[in-house]
Amino acid sequence: MPSIPLLVCDDSSMVRKQLLRALPPEWAVSVTEVDNGKAGLEAIRNGLGKVVLLDLTMPVMDGYQVLNAVREEGLQSHIIVISADVQEEAVRRVLELGALAFLRKPFDPSEFRATLHKHGLLAVPQQDVAANAPQIDGPSSFRDALQETVNVAIGRAGAMLARVLDVFVQLPVPNVNLLEVGELHMALADVQRGDERLTAICQGYIGSGIAGEALLIFHDSEIADMATLLHRDGNDGGDLEMLLDLSTLLIGACLSGIAEQIDVVFSQSHPQILGEHLAIDELISVNSRRNQKTLAVEISYSLEGHDIHFDLLMLFSEDSVQLLNKKLAYLMN
Template structure:
């Protein structure tokens, strides 16, 4: 039987490896990989995408744009979306754009097998063996941790979407090791001269510790309170709303991280770190806690609104070794 041309498109090497490892043994396929939507379309044109596993959040061209381009260009490909964006609206949109199925990251072997059988791509073990994947080497820590964060971010975004009744636009998380004083330079979406209100929550567990900072741009606060449909006539009422929203978003993201390595992170109560302050002043407060940090930046935006807020997960330097071990566990020893 001829090999099926399978294309795995994801900007994360870790995600691609995880998906390929989940494929059934004995499946007669020829695997090609792409790191963004542009590479994906080229591979499909070249005949490498009879079946495409497509991520949504990618640089250059995202998964939504790939599906739209396939339709506009009249290109034929069977697409199964595999994404950490688990909003109900994300599922509805990709199915409306012609996707066959939507699988949540990280996909386990049984879920993938059921999808392949449901759509007629796998029925029983074939005589030939899957084409071996060329060893692309170990997955860099930043790539792996960005992918783990991507999954956690998606779960938090889905919860936020339900609370606010909106569609949350998810970014590609930024992962970097910084001197704490350099953090303000990492906030790519921070607007010059804008003032922010910052909520802080500490977390600890299993050799991991750090702080989460949620930065609300003061120019967006009225829009946020309107979306929640709550009265915010006083500073106290506005602060209560922001503390509640911070607990939801930070808690969901941290739980999403810990769930992937079957662990738990204890999260403290949200605390107001600064109000109507410059971002540089907020970061300066954090300098008193430690000097270097593994920083994860997630900039959430809300479709149809100018509102956005930045979530920073700041892990202590001592946490990196533990996180590296947990990433290795998720990669099966890579």
């Protein structure tokens, strides 16, 4: 009997390797790997995804759009979603769109195999195990490992934010780069839309020699809507208190998610107002004390149904890169 066309659709090469390693050895599959939803949908249309392992947060086309297109086009595919977007609403939506199951990242190999058994996806006998064994490339890169670690962390932070605000949080693909100070200024400049004013909160952190600072940037035009969501008074003092509370929640949840995965305990300073009601060039001036390379993780949350964004930059010191590399080594191999 021919092998089953299995599609692994995830923008992280590291996660794709982990999934391939977790496949039951007795399962006869022919594997196709893609790194975005558009390529995944095309593979399903071409019969290469009778079984699909699907991420949600991807570039070009996300997992929700893939599920919707599969349903609308009547494509025959058994889809298991494996995602860091662990909001209750995310789980409800993917099951409503036709996914067989939802597994949270980082996925548990035993739960993964149990899910395959539960849905009868292993009930096809195999002719030749060796011939059908998927080929797995070499080690993952540091950037890919850190990006996926952050992806899991921001998914948990997003779920917490969704509960606090009672909204659906649209999660981004985190962007990881080693930046010179001038490039960091350009990254900050990308945050601004038009000539609007910004308010920024900063919070330092350190653990096991890994140190850095988080910058959470709010768009002043959106602060009143945030206050409405949180049922807060719209005065200046109340607004600043609200922003500090949101920063503590969001930055703390992201750091906690990262720390848990790399076995570090971060100590955090109190959040502080870096700048209030500033144009981006003024904010850059306030933040110009950095004169070395910075490992920057750029994250931009948005709230469905609201013109509200949370732009978060996690800035690790240059000295932290080697230590992070060691901590992430187990994921890269």
